[in-house]
Amino acid sequence: MTAHRITGDLAAPTERPRQRPLDDGADDRIARGLVAGDERCLDAAYRRWGRLVHTQAARALGDPREAEDVTQQVFVAAWRGRANFSPDRGSLPAWLTGITRRKTADALTARTRRTRLAAALGASLEHEGGSVEEPERVLDRIVVTEELARLPRVQRDVLELAYFADLTQVQIADRTGMPLGTVKSHARRGLRSMRHNLALATATG
Numbered sequence: 001m002t003a004h005r006i007t008g009d010l011a012a013p014t015e016r017p018r019q020r021p022l023d024d025g026a027d028d029r030i031a032r033g034l035v036a037g038d039e040r041c042l043d044a045a046y047r048r049w050g051r052l053v054h055t056q057a058a059r060a061l062g063d064p065r066e067a068e069d070v071t072q073q074v075f076v077a078a079w080r081g082r083a084n085f086s087p088d089r090g091s092l093p094a095w096l097t098g099i100t101r102r103k104t105a106d107a108l109t110a111r112t113r114r115t116r117l118a119a120a121l122g123a124s125l126e127h128e129g130g131s132v133e134e135p136e137r138v139l140d141r142i143v144v145t146e147e148l149a150r151l152p153r154v155q156r157d158v159l160e161l162a163y164f165a166d167l168t169q170v171q172i173a174d175r176t177g178m179p180l181g182t183v184k185s186h187a188r189r190g191l192r193s194m195r196h197n198l199a200l201a202t203a204t205g
Contacts, residue, residue, distance in 0.1 A: 031092040155190035
């Protein structure tokens with residue numbers, strides 16, 4: 001089941017597939033077929049519980065359009081994580097509800113982060129009397145500063161010297177007294193962690 005099909009079905013709930021080979025009322029059959037990797041069962045699960053997921057997400061987010069994105073994410077996650085679901089231990093709608101709660105929490109976290117960055121950007125521009133070219137530069141600095149704060153102290157110190165003081169790794173080694181190899185190792189691990197966190201933020205944002 002593609003993301004386009006999920007979004008399309010949600011946008012036009014009165015439409016029905018040309019063929020409906022499965023009985024949507026057979027909840028257990030849908031659940032077991034989904035676990036087995038039958039895409040028809042994913043279609044049936046979406047037709048049966050898509051509105052439930054969307055309603056739950058919309059109630060928490062207060063934004064129907066954002067809830068559409070979460071609904072799509074829920075069914076994609078259900079398909080990808082189907083091996084983790086056991087019809088013998090619980091119902092499919094209950095499992096989908098749990099995924100919805102997690103995806104909704106992710107969406108709220110991403111919203112809070114965007115709001116915080118926007119507020120920080122506005123404050124920085126107001127303080128600096130920013131020109132037309134400055135917003136992107138200021139936002140970049142805010143994002144980097146935020147991600148640096150999450151790193152272990154040594155990694156953060158090395159990358160702050162590289163980013164804010166514009167020092168080379170050799171200069172950082174001279175200033176801190178750390179061996180050059182250690183500086184390179186801290187920089188590499190710190191950058192890898194930052195890239196990972198930024199990639200997660202982009203995916204959920």
